[in-house]
Amino acid sequence: MEQGKPRIALVGFGRWGANHARTLHAMGLLSAICDTGPGQRRAASEAYPGIPVTEDVEGLDRLSPDGVVLATSAHTHAPLARHFLERGTHVLVEKPLALRYADGAELVALAERKGLTLMVGHVLEYHPVRDEIEKVLEAGGLGDLLSVRMVRANLGTVRDVEDVLFSFAPHDISFALRLAAGTPERVTAVGFDLFDRGIADTAHLVLEFPPGGRSSTGLSVAICASWMEPIKEHRSVLVGTRGMLEWSDTAGGKSLTLWTSGVARDDRGCPRVVPGQRQTMALPEGEPLRREIEDFARCIATRSPARVDGRQGLDVLAVLEAAELSASAHRSVSMNEVKKAGQGRVTSLPGVTIHESAYVDEGAEIGEGSRVWHFCHVMSGARIGRNVVLSQNCYIASRAVIGDGCRIQNNVSLYDGVELGQDVFVGPSAVFTNVRHPRAFVSRKNEYRKTLVKKGATIGANSTIVCGVTIGEHAFVAAGAVVVSDVPPHAMVAGVPEEPLGWACTCGERLKKEAGKPVTCGRCGETLG
Secondary structure, eight states, rough: TTOOOOOEEOOOOOOOHHHHHHHHHHOEEEEEESSSOOHHHHHHHHHHSSSSSSSSSSHHHHHOOEEEEEOOOOGHHHHHHHHHHHTEEEEESSSSSOHHHHHHHHHHHHHHHHHHOOEEEEEGGGGGHHHHHHHHHHTTTTTEEEEEEEEEEOOOOOSSSSSSHHHHHHHHHHHHHHHHTSSSSSEEEEEOOTTTTSSSEEEEEEEESBBTTTTTTTEEEEEESSSSSSSSEEEEEEEEEOEEEEEOOOOTEEEEEOOOOEEEEEEOOEEEEEEEEEEEEEOOOOOHHHHHHHHHHHHHOOOOOOOBHHHHHHHHHHHHHHHHHHHTTTTTTEEEHHHTTTTTTTOBBBTBBOOOEEETTTTOOOOOTTTEOTOOETTTTTTEEEEEEOOOOEETTTTTTTTOOOOEEESSSSOOOOEOOTEEEEOOOOOSSSSSOOOOOOOOOGGOOOOOEEEOEEETTTTTEEOOOEEEOOOOEOOOOOEOOOOOEEEEEEETTTTTOOOOOSOOOOEOOOOTTOOTTTTTTTEEE
16 A cells, blocks of 8 residues: 555445445555455455455454445444444445434534544545536526436336435435535425335435525426336436536436527516527546545545535435435425434434334334334334334334334234234234223233234234234234134134134145145145145
8 A cells, every 4th residue: 555545444345335445446545345244255355365354343443444435235324334433433434324314413423523534425426527517507508597307217226225215316316405505495205115115116306495506596306216117317407597408327328418498588477498509518537436535535634524525415314304204294394394303212223214203212122124114103122123114103012022024014003912923914903902801990911911923924904813812823814803712823714703714825825725635835836734
């Protein structure tokens, strides 16, 4: 390494992390690589034989890098950034800064308190075309900005934790904030959960900026994001009173085009199009990722401000949270609502998504990758496993237990004594009781009876599970059923009280099975004895 260059380590050797490693190494800055996956560590060692490779961040700490680049899953950004900032290490974290505004604000405050650089990987802010667009705007080539439309679509990697807005839209939101030279007043978003997983796969977002800066009447920005489209498209169109500009950043079709056509008002005040000429502009050279890392290295060496610092990343995160709230509440959201949210409750758990309207009490245990959505309440002492989804308006009592991979749909309450095994599905408005003979005026807390739902079982919508029963592995309780006795493994039951309907395969397919005779599922091939 050349004298005076900072030593920068990389955490995460995935697809984008490998790009960081290549660029850091070419610049003589790469000092170490960390990844929890053995395959990734092996690939890193083979690609960079002279570079130390560690399994955990503690091993990286012992190498004492000057800065780290975090190219890991989005739900790890906040805890990892906090870890390194607390140890006095400069941090460049990939977008988004965090999954919650409260976590991002904590990171920004921590970095400022310690005098450290906290950069956010909005790499397109370093795209040389952005500089050309800035020159056109500064020269008045578009006049007064009226609207901007951005599209970021691809048949890309489908995420399991963050939705398409958190994954795809940060670059365009960052661009919008720079164009407007401020934050929006209102945000409106619509998300489409195409596979019923609790996260949006396609989304549309509208940002409304107040008058000022480059728009005397107020700027509107529309963003479309999707990872479910067959043609990759990265495109921005800026419309002004004196001109229009289109930037296509799609591989194989990159271009920057300026039209001197604009929009003006006639004598009656009505808008009219003013025709003009089309000009194809030259694309400047320069690799955005390299320019971003150069900025990070400069900030470490000189302690000077970054082009995209933590506060800018926090502004983007505020817009993302407002969009999430807008999509769930089906209304426009004021940006002030986001900054007031998250008070009086747990705002973050490592690797867990907690919606700002949810309450998670101190002392609740929630596993990595789980998501707690709108208006849920998780009591202190509740134990929730990994990759669990609590949909809207769920209540989890202090002695309830939920295993890994469970899906709890809207309006479900799990009271003390209810225990769900791994991969249990609970349909909307299903009811679990905890005493057999309830009276409002008689306390029977010492009579709570345990209800056990074993691995892979399905509880249908609006069904009632009377306490004290056991529902066997991969059993199927039909919608509206009232279960008062134990249900055998793979059994299907329906009715009030429940009556046997037959048998269900592990995959959920209904089976016709005679007593004592095995049957093979026609869908998945599993044989039940």
